[in-house]
Amino acid sequence: MTLKLDKVNRGPHLSTLVASSISREIAQGRLKPGDQLPTEQALATTFGVSRNVVREAIARLRSEGRIWSQQGRGAFVADATNATVLTIDYETLQRADSFRNLFELRGMLEVQIAALAATRRSDADIAAMEQALDGMRTAPYGSVAWLKNDLGFHRAVAEATQNPYMGQFLVFVSERVRESILAAGNQQKSDDMARTTLGEHERILAAIKAGDAKGASAAMTRHLAGAASRVGLPGGEASAKPASPARHSRLRKAVRGQAAG
């Protein structure tokens, strides 16, 4: 068996550490928009790394839109709204309330998307959904293939809106939700869950096939409620009530250990 070390072994790179450090300075307000960063040489000496490493870190921050630099002048902190990418960093994903909030956002998207898909779906979209459903039927619940087809179904629904951004956003949020589930580590499997989940998906597909927008969003709502309960979210206070959300840094080590084992 190939052990799947996820992306948990992230960033032994020095440039990653430097970038995170600068990024934190910005996030916590010690570096305000418009401020000039120290020179690369200064940063290199203060961090105790080579200037090359600093440059890689700066290249990264620049690509994220957090800073901008000009030859001969220096590097400056950019306005917050200039961020050209939307990113959710790994640390905040670990927080227990992140999971709930991401799930809520995903639900908001999915329900609307389902309704829109019901009015715009093409035959090819329907076929893609059915194919994903078939893939789920033949794969064991919770397996990699199952998850892949599950995501594929939802992506097919999103693409049926004929709006490419819907799929892009939904997949992004869904992947973060999945990572958050992995971080929490509370997934139990049962054949019962497989049947229930499949049934929920089939009802969604039927409504979309029939062009029933209201029915599709209702079915999606039920599916999300079911999914929430399956991961222990809604009434089951398992992870819904975090005691102190600020102190979860220990969790990261736990995940790493789990991945290694």
Next chain:
Amino acid sequence: MTLKLDKVNRGPHLSTLVASSISREIAQGRLKPGDQLPTEQALATTFGVSRNVVREAIARLRSEGRIWSQQGRGAFVADATNATVLTIDYETLQRADSFRNLFELRGMLEVQIAALAATRRSDADIAAMEQALDGMRTAPYGSVAWLKNDLGFHRAVAEATQNPYMGQFLVFVSERVRESILAAGNQQKSDDMARTTLGEHERILAAIKAGDAKGASAAMTRHLAGAASRVGLPGGEASAKPASPARHSRLRKAVRGQAAG
């Protein structure tokens, strides 16, 4: 008269060009997930740059989750779902249908957010919305200050959901919509528009203040329909109520045509 030079100072950085080039190879499927990239030395010679530049490009792609690398082995293309950032590049923003699609996505978010905000808003949230509205009243329509307060209002609504991701996503999408409008370049101003827009915002605020979720989303729907028409987008179909089942489509080349003029 201040001449308006846009942000046309596109990355003269070599690393940006290299990163874009590799990124395009991945996006267009010539490099599939799991494939190994050429060595840094090979890339440096083929691109005609130093290995340092290649490393900056790779650092950037790695931070975006597009590739991963391991010391001693090489760099490999990551799975598409591993992308840790959501990005909408500048080129696709120029396309005429991008505008409509982004606006639709934004509307989907806003309507739901308004409803949620109505049930969760705190007094501080209300105060933030009122402050933004005041700012809009004193600024000329379409000015920088006006736009800033407009965005501030919507952000305040999003933050009233007590879900930080709502604000993050909404601001991101709204900024892309704004850029798209700028790219199209079709904004006409009138005092009439200012009054109308303000009225729409006030109705939203009133509904949220009253805790009326249905009213808030209805008011937001009206506002979005109005905003759509003000920027020359036909039909305020951005809400959850899909009207015509059949052929949507055929977007407006008019938007782009106006941009040229």
Next chain:
DNA sequence: TCTTGTCGTGTTATCATACAACCCTGATTT
């Protein structure tokens, strides 16, 4: 005084080279 041209300094952008850490393979040894 005001303008203009020049120069020097500081900073980023890029290049080139070298070494360390690490992976993989294959021959060698046990």
Next chain:
DNA sequence: AAATCAGGGTTGTATGATAACACGACAAGA
């Protein structure tokens, strides 16, 4: 046959040097 180890190849990091650019100081000319 299995373990060990040497070698080459690749990424990670360090270091120094050069080019391109910005900015202020300063002197020359009007």
